[in-house]
Amino acid sequence: MNSKPTILITNDDGITAPGIRALANAMKHFGDIVIVAPDSPQSGMGHAITINKPLRLDKVTLPDGLEGYQCSGTPVDCVKLAVNKILHRKPDLCVSGINHGSNSSINVIYSGTMSAAMEGAIEGIPSIGFSLCNYALDADFEAAALFAQTIVWQVLQHGMPNNTLLNVNIPDLKLDAINGIKICRQAKAKWVEEFDERQDPSKRKYYWLTGKFENFDHGQDTDEWALANGYVSVVPVQFDFTAHHAMAALNSMNWDVPNV
Numbered sequence: 001m002n003s004k005p006t007i008l009i010t011n012d013d014g015i016t017a018p019g020i021r022a023l024a025n026a027m028k029h030f031g032d033i034v035i036v037a038p039d040s041p042q043s044g045m046g047h048a049i050t051i052n053k054p055l056r057l058d059k060v061t062l063p064d065g066l067e068g069y070q071c072s073g074t075p076v077d078c079v080k081l082a083v084n085k086i087l088h089r090k091p092d093l094c095v096s097g098i099n100h101g102s103n104s105s106i107n108v109i110y111s112g113t114m115s116a117a118m119e120g121a122i123e124g125i126p127s128i129g130f131s132l133c134n135y136a137l138d139a140d141f142e143a144a145a146l147f148a149q150t151i152v153w154q155v156l157q158h159g160m161p162n163n164t165l166l167n168v169n170i171p172d173l174k175l176d177a178i179n180g181i182k183i184c185r186q187a188k189a190k191w192v193e194e195f196d197e198r199q200d201p202s203k204r205k206y207y208w209l210t211g212k213f214e215n216f217d218h219g220q221d222t223d224e225w226a227l228a229n230g231y232v233s234v235v236p237v238q239f240d241f242t243a244h245h246a247m248a249a250l251n252s253m254n255w256d257v258p259n260v
C-alpha cells in the first residue's frame with residue numbers, strides 16, 4: 001500500500017468498553033485510526049438512528065492514551081457522523097467491536113455492532129464486525145485482536161465484494177486452542193423468549209425479557225458449528241433483504257385486483 005489507510009473504529013458497547021480499545025490497538029498498526037463510539041452501551045439497538053433529538057459529539061481521551069469521539073446517539077449515528085462531520089469523506093475501512101458477546105446466527109439482526117458495520121457497507125466502505133463470545137468486561141481479547149488483524153490484513157490486500165460486509169465471531173478460547181478460521185453461513189437459530197412478570201413497589205406490573213437461545217441447524221457449515229468446534233466464524237452478510245428465491249412463486253400468482 002502506497003499510503004496509510006484511514007480506519008474508522010466504532011462499537012455498541014460504548015467508548016469506554018475494553019473491546020474497542022483492544023480493536024483500536026490492533027488496528028493502529030495498519031493505518032490512521034479514528035474512533036467514534038456511543039457514550040453509553042447501545043447493545044441490541046439494531047439499525048436505529050436518532051431523528052427526534054439532537055446529537056452530541058465530544059472529543060475524549062481513553063485510559064491508554066487513545067483519542068476518539070463519544071456520540072450521544074446509536075452505533076449507526078456514530079458512523080454517519082464520522083463520515084459527514086469528522087472525516088468529511090469515506091474511510092478506507094470500517095471496523096466495529098470487539099463486541100462483548102456473540103453476534104452469530106440471528107443475533108446479527110439485533111446487533112448494534114453489526115448495524116454499525118452494515119451502515120459502513122451501505123456507504124460503500126469495506127466493513128467488518130468483530131465479536132468475542134464472552135460477555136464479561138474483563139474478557140481476554142488477546143486472541144480476538146490477533147484474528148482481527150489477520151482478517152483486516154486480508155481485506156486491505158484483497159478488498160471486499162460489493163454490497164457485502166463480514167460478521168466475525170471469535171470463540172472464548174486461548175489462542176493456542178483456536179483451530180483456525182471458517183467461512184460459514186448463518187445458522188438457523190433464534191431466541192425462544194419469555195417475559196418474567198414482576199411488580200414494582202407501587203404494585204404496578206413490569207416485565208423483564210428472559211429466554212434461551214436454540215440452534216435448529218445441525219449443518220457443519222454454519223457459524224454456530226464453527227464456534228462450538230473452536231473456529232473463528234466469518235459470515236459474509238448482505239443488506240439486500242430481498243427473498244430472491246421467492247420471486248418466481250410470487251410472480252406465478254394472480255395479482256389482478258378482485259371485483260368487490
